């Protein structure tokens with residue numbers, strides 16, 4: 001019965017096609033390559049890029065469909081996960097049914113189509129979170145988090161792959177912009193100021209904090225304001241936003257009933273030869289050592305789960321979440337974004353005092369995409 005339900009939307013041909021494409025080798029690209037290739041967005045290069053994506057995207061998507069069909073603990077059968085699986089399947093079909101790209105017209109049509117694929121997948125993260133939530137409800141509450149390690153590993157692979165797919169599509173689409181902003185090659189800013197991005201991400205996080213708590217600690221940022229390096233500003237914004245959001249929440253909650261002024265959050269940007277490191281420090285009381293192994297899992301948050309209040313997600317597939325703490329995805333997803341271009345994220349806590357988050361970004365940009 002279970003297997004039948006999983007495969008009922010597959011015709012035999014589609015099933016074979018997914019498996020054939022899912023077993024082909026994926027091809028990774030580096031930030032450096034994307035930047036060099038995209039700096040000359042001629043009609044010929046855009047044609048080459050779309051021909052590459054025409055072959056590469058179905059391989060990456062088919063692998064995800066296969067994984068989504070084979071999850072442990074019955075996760076594959078949860079309605080939200082089936083919905084995600086169907087989004088991937090629809091995108092696979094759209095890509096496979098698109099004929100060979102021969103000229104500029106085909107190229108433009110293909111670009112429109114993959115942009116729609118990207119939009120279709122906008123809500124994959126909250127929808128998967130809902131699926132995991134649906135599973136958690138069924139599980140024995142005594143189950144140790146380690147037993148869900150397999151699911152955690154799957155989600156890491158799944159979201160990493162999603163970052164890559166969205167980067168490839170977004171980059172290709174952005175290269176069609178006839179008037180790109182100065183120093184931008186698609187999604188990549190060749191002279192990105194980490195200080196500036198950190199400032200704007202901190203302001204965004206403070207706005208949410210103000211709305212939720214009525215006040216927000218200051219965020220002080222230190223580093224060379226003239227320093228720039230090539231990176232994807234939207235990725236960095238997302239990571240710093242998540243870290244500052246966590247710090248603001250911790251500080252607000254610690255100092256809520258105190259007469260003392262909430263201490264500021266400090267961000268230090270260090271430009272090394274190999275890495276640019278951004279440290280976010282707070283005095284929010286830290287994280288108990290016993291809780292540290294859990295903070296990078298997708299199944300842990302000390303915040304109230306916003307999905308409980310978002311039953312509309314189940315029916316519409318659309319979520320608009322802007323609260324200060326959510327499904328417990330901020331840290332694991334930020335670490336994936338950092339790792340995607342060869343960086344990393346570490347959290348060091350001093351319980352009773354505060355937390356330091358170290359965000360390392362690879363400056364050389366020549367590490368290949370991790371391809372789960």
Ligand SMILES: Nc1ncnc2c1ncn2[C@@H]1O[C@H](COP(=O)(O)OP(=O)(O)OP(=O)(O)O)[C@@H](O)[C@H]1O
Nearest residue numbers: 246247250295301302325326327328329330331355
């Ligand atoms: N700076 C910090 N100080 C204290 N605790 C923290 C800090 N950063 C993270 N944590 C703890 O780690 C947990 C997981 O953080 P994470 O960012 O992954 O999820 P979240 O903030 O709960 O939800 P989301 O980021 O999805 O909105 C938090 O719920 C919190 O308990």
